[in-house]
Amino acid sequence: MKELSGVINAVVAEVNGLSLSEQKAIVEKNWPETQKKHEVEEKKLSPLPNADKYKLITTRFSPNPDCVLHLGSARAIVLSHEYARMYNGKFILRFEDTDPKTKKPQLQFYDAIRQDLKWLGCKVDEEYIQSDRLEIYYEIVGRMVGDGNAYVCECSPEEFRNKTLAKDACPCRNIPPAEQLERWHKMLSGGYQEGQAVVRVKTELDHPNPAIRDWPALRIIDTKKYPHPRVGSKYFLWPLYNLAAGVDDHLMGMTHIIRGKEHYTNMVRQKYMYQHLGWEYPEAIHYGRLKITGAALSKSKIVAGIKEGAFADFDDPRLGTFSALKKRGITPEAIKKMIIEVGTKPNDVTLSWENLYSHNRKVLDASSNRYFFVAEPAELRVVGLPKAFQAKLPHHPEHSERGFREYAVTPSGDEKAVSLWIAQKDAQAMEQGQTIRLMELFNIQIQNKTETGVTAAFASESYTDVRKIKVQLIQWIPKGSEYPTEVVQQDASVTEGYSEVACKKLKPDDIIQFERYGFVRVDEVGEKLIAYYAQK
């Protein structure tokens, strides 16, 4: 056994001694058949139930425009959109803005939601707004009332509740359709005030779940008092969720409904309506809630926090809104991959940021150019430079074709000295006598450390000299060519520092990596560079 492990270790050491490309070349030459397997298999969505039953797979995302979108909605959006694409189907955006009173929509959010979807890369094939479709719901209700499948109920909520809890019909239920139609016309013409009547869809009265029994489909809202942001006071009869969503899902040809499990009983309710109307209910998938550790994801908390001033705006980095994630440099690709990985299970999931970051890092590591940034700058004075140096810093360690930036480091004075900025954190970690390498420049030996900075002596130029002894490599910025920079952290605090002058050429929305610091998204390039911290 010992002999064997000795041999194994020797072989492993030998292979590890080769560069990656050498290793690849050997494998390709000797065992070409193994290469295919190395392609990382992307996690895919499981097939949709009964997909072959439908000729055009149609899904939808149907938000209430009463807030911006956030990570909590990501499951509905990404899954619905991805499935539509996977089957060459259709993805519909439907605004469910039928509550002008308690979940009042706001005009600004219709467009904010469209923007969020666009950013996510979820292309909408068709868009509908329910507040434009009220007449359609009235027509369906009229049909159901006439058929005796729905009725106008004048009972108070309490009265009705007592009856159904006992599995009894309320007094309105058995009134013949002709008379019900009269009530319905009275309702349509404004003969009832808010709260005086409601339309109910008939179900089995003895359904085991009392919440299903004769559910309400349409109610009256005093829109003089509570005008709708889009249609004002034009309508006073507003459909409830199950009427509006149920009717639209059929009329819009929905084949697969993907929504949170809080809607499970709504499916049961709507199936009664579908039966009354002779429609076939689509396939429904109910997934669980998605949380992310530490982020405020509930609409009410987001809205309240902004109102109270706890958060600056909807894109405050502490929030889980898409606009905040965007501002922080989280890519839509990372979000999509994460959601696809999580899939459609009905379990609640609590994602950790690490999970999102790892997906994001894969995207960012390849795309982001590298720059130097020193947080909370300290001065480093190096004496005894034998000559002037020209540092050539690659924009990306694996992509030399992206070019370089160059900085001159020229000694001056009797001491042949030069002053540089380094990060406070690095300065503090230094000890007298220690050798440090300034990346792509030269090696120094620390002489003296004070409150205000560090003095060091030029040691040598060659990197290979110090590589073996694994000295600390740090980033630096020539004094006099610094670019004042603020990095907004994830908790909205601000870190001051200097980035290199090359950063002046960056543009807003560029995502870069500050070496040994982390990925940041460029927000403003002006007198100062303002960047948002994304992740390590």
Add this chain to the structure above:
RNA sequence: GCUCCGGUAGUAUAGUCCGGUCAAGUAUGCCGGCCUUUCGAGUCGGCGACCCGGGUCCGAAUCCCGGCCGGAGCACCA
């Protein structure tokens, strides 16, 4: 309380329908080696899980029963 769901490593997921190939796969995380002018990436190795108790069976993560834990719904909200 009532009506539904669900419980696989720190997190997420595969496997559960149709019991054996699962002493449980993958990703991420953590630890270590190698590589690398970033504390990044890459690469190699390691750590770590079937909620509990019964039953059926030659055999259970998978089927049955009971318990425990978690979630959702019980609005004239969506």
